Amino acid sequence: MHAITPPEPPVRLRDLIDAMRKLGHAARHAQPHAGHAAHVSDARGAALAVTTCDGAIVSVNRSATVLFGYANAELAGKQLADFAHDDDHAHAEHEFRSNAAEAFRSFDVTLVGRTGHRLFLRVFQQSIATDASNAPLRLLMFVEPLTLANVNSIDGDTHAFTNWLFMGQQRERERLAAELHDGMGQALTLIKLMVEDARMRLRAGHTDDAAQLLDSTVLQIRDTIGEMRQICGELRPLALERLGLPAALSTLCRRVEKSVETLRVAFACGVEDGEIRDHLKADIFRVVQEALNNIVKHADASEVRVDLQRDGAYLRLSIHDNGSGYDHHPLNSNDARTNGLGLIGMQHRVEAQGGVFALNPGDDGGTEITAHWRL
Ligand SMILES: Nc1ncnc2c1ncn2[C@@H]1O[C@H](COP(=O)(O)OP(=O)(O)OP(=O)(O)O)[C@@H](O)[C@H]1O
Ligand SMILES: [Mg+2]
Missing domain, CATH: 3.30.565.10 (Histidine kinase-like ATPase, C-terminal domain)
Incomplete structure (x- = not known):
């Protein structure tokens, strides 16, 4: 006889929202500067994930996909511990799979993003109440904490707060650089090739071919302008400024x-x-x-x-x-x-x-x- 795997319990939105509220509350009280952690996020907000109780990823939000460099579909079903840095693998596995009874926990791990960059993260974890009590899910929030050196070099809350904001800006710049590189960089390279090709055809006297190619180039430029607007709009809604x-x-x-x-x-x-x-x-x-x-x-x-x-x-x-x-x-x-x-x-x-x-x-x-x- 085949063993039947029970389906994962559905998460009710109400329970998820309740878990987020508890997580935010507990995170603020878990450490002195945690209240400021909320500000360390890119234009899309905090990086969040839902996992099973043994650390398998169920879903992540867009900020988490940006943080890790993987799409939701690539992450779903994988063990979070598989993204741990080699030096921290055993510890990360222990933390993500921990069956500790408390509803809220926080711990530090070192993960590795798609491009191989190290991510030093503080994880805030909250259990999500589900109907089937045998397989509760967990809501995780990832925050890049201040390094100890930074904390020691500043005195007082205001400086810590400024530092959190600075780190948020830094992440934002990195994301912008990646989007400009992948989106705009590729598009402009393509436009350059198309214009060079048209110039060659003009020199060879194939004016009709060249004109056709230039028509396509204009369409490509129009798409690129649209893409640039979208990137700018994501960072800070342009309409809001104007x-x-x-x-x-x-x-x-x-x-x-x-x-x-x-x-x-x-x-x-x-x-x-x-x-x-x-x-x-x-x-x-x-x-x-x-x-x-x-x-x-x-x-x-x-x-x-x-x-x-x-x-x-x-x-x-x-x-x-x-x-x-x-x-x-x-x-x-x-x-x-x-x-x-x-x-x-x-x-x-x-x-x-x-x-x-x-x-x-x-x-x-x-x-x-x-x-x-x-x-
Ligand atoms: N206005 C609404 N009416 C009906 N169902 C909704 C509405 N808003 C959200 N939902 C339901 O709640 C779920 C969660 O919404 P949420 O915005 O968190 O995720 P998503 O829209 O599926 O994905 P993402 O926002 O990450 O692209 C949705 O999948 C949808 O089933
Ligand atoms: Mg949505």
Whole structure:
């Protein structure tokens, strides 16, 4: 008789969100500077992963794919310990597979990314409550901690905080360099070859061939400009710099509405750009962007309302859709390749800035995401 492997327990979004809240809370209390760790992230937010209790990767978010240099599909199913540096392999295996009873743990490991670079990471790990109590899953957050030398050379919180910010910027630059190299570098090389080829044909008197080739070159240049805009937009939404948050959100909503014929996106804003703290703006924009992405991808909705309002001393954001509702889409570890951790990243962004995040079923069966921060 064949042994039947029970399916992985589906993760309910509610449980995942609850685990993220506990993880954030415990991480802040686990070490003196952990509160600042939240700031060490690239434009996409903190690096997160869900694993089984013996350390096999179920899913990672986009920041984690950037950190490790592998796609989600390449990581899913692999043991995290397999990415440990040779010198740290036995220790990493022990930590990732540890069956320790406590719900929250943190430890340091040295992993190796795709390009062979060493990653000195502090891992914050929180158990996720699942229905099947025999195989709980875990939520992991990866942070690049300050080195001991750095900590000793600074005195006081302000310097530590500046250092965390500096490291965040450094990671951001590395990511930008990689994207420029892989995306723009290749495209410009191709354009150069095409123009050289056209010049050769012109010199040989094949003007029709040359003109055809130049036509294709123009299309290639147009694609490259589009790609460059996308890279810039990912780093810091250009519209945000140019227009301020309310107008940038309005533009985003109109763009989504235009791209999906059957979707109406209403946007209401009761605050001025100047009333919103500067460091909140990019996060609010990213939360709305990911929420709208999710609605387009998963909700099958016909109406969305995005609302940004002042409520006493608070700034309140809500994104409501009339779609199928998230409860109908459990985050199932069997679908690791298609399910991401965008929602958890969204929650982390909100809570890292002292805000409160909630995901609730809407009155009409859809979904409502709300976030509020002190003004
Ligand atoms: N507005 C929504 N309506 C219905 N289901 C949703 C909605 N938002 C999210 N979901 C469900 O929640 C799951 C988790 O969303 P999340 O953003 O974390 O990951 P993803 O969109 O699948 O991947 P990623 O964001 O990493 O590309 C989705 O796979 C989907 O099943
Ligand atoms: Mg998503």
